[in-house]
Amino acid sequence: xxxxxxxxxxxxxLAMLLFVTAIFIAVSGSGRAAARYVGRLAIVVMISxxxxxxxxxxxxxxxxxxxxxxxxxxxxxxxxxxxxTHITPNQENIAKEDSVVARSSARDFATEVVTRDMKNxxxxxxxxxxxxxxxxxxxxxxxxxxxxxxxxxxxxxxxxGLVLVGLAMIMIFIGLLKLIRRQVVIAAALAAYMLAxxxxxxxxxxxxxxxxxxxxxxxxxxxxxxxxxx
Numbered sequence: 055x056x057x058x059x060x061x062x063x064x065x066x067x068l069a070m071l072l073f074v075t076a077i078f079i080a081v082s083g084s085g086r087a088a089a090r091y092v093g094r095l096a097i098v099v100m101i102s103x104x105x106x107x108x109x110x111x112x113x114x115x116x117x118x119x120x121x122x123x124x125x126x127x128x129x130x131x132x133x134x135x136x137x138x139t140h141i142t143p144n145q146e147n148i149a150k151e152d153s154v155v156a157r158s159s160a161r162d163f164a165t166e167v168v169t170r171d172m173k174n175x176x177x178x179x180x181x182x183x184x185x186x187x188x189x190x191x192x193x194x195x196x197x198x199x200x201x202x203x204x205x206x207x208x209x210x211x212x213x214x215g216l217v218l219v220g221l222a223m224i225m226i227f228i229g230l231l232k233l234i235r236r237q238v239v240i241a242a243a244l245a246a247y248m249l250a251x252x253x254x255x256x257x258x259x260x261x262x263x264x265x266x267x268x269x270x271x272x273x274x275x276x277x278x279x280x281x282x283x284x
Contacts, residue, residue: 058106060132063257071250078234078242157201164200168208178212203255229277244273
């Protein structure tokens with residue numbers, strides 16, 4: 055599923071998740087277990103890629119959005135989309151006015167809003183108010199979201215919100231690392247997951263994504279149980 059979404063951030067996060075989990079297994083005292091884990095997952099990942107590309111080849115259709123399909127279909131679309139990964143747009147991106155250009159422009163505009171005045175920097179424009187603020191201050195057209203979570207938090211609640219959210223996540227992560235030293239397997243999985251989501255957060259725009267809080271909730275239960283036992 056992760057492969058077939060063609061989410062570049064998701065695929066990168068998956069790679070980090072597998073790598074960090076292997077490290078946690080090795081740190082827990084079992085290098086052989088880590089090696090077996092990596093070997094098994096490598097097989098699963100390869101099978102997933104082959105099956106996914108096979109499905110794309112068999113059931114491919116011309117896409118409706120040339121920005122996404124790059125004028126191709128099936129495996130060609132998949133490969134072209136992954137290859138077209140840039141932080142800043144190149145001349146081809148600019149000529150096609152594709153998603154790389156749109157995201158770059160959205161980031162630049164969001165940065166301009168955050169740095170427009172000290173109030174925006176400290177407390178943001180208000181939770182969920184970015185769209186109405188941009189239309190009121192800058193006028194149409196409606197601006198796209200920045201697709202960078204730290205910047206989105208700054209827009210909604212400023213540096214104060216970013217620091218508070220960041221500190222909360224760091225405290226939870228440190229607590230999970232302590233549990234990993236006691237060989238709590240679920241803590242290792244959650245810590246690896248949080249690192250992967252942290253990486254993927256550079257490519258998605260909102261703090262309200264449900265799966266983040268699902269993981270945080272499980273982590274808080276684990277930390278509470280550990281605290282109660284002590």
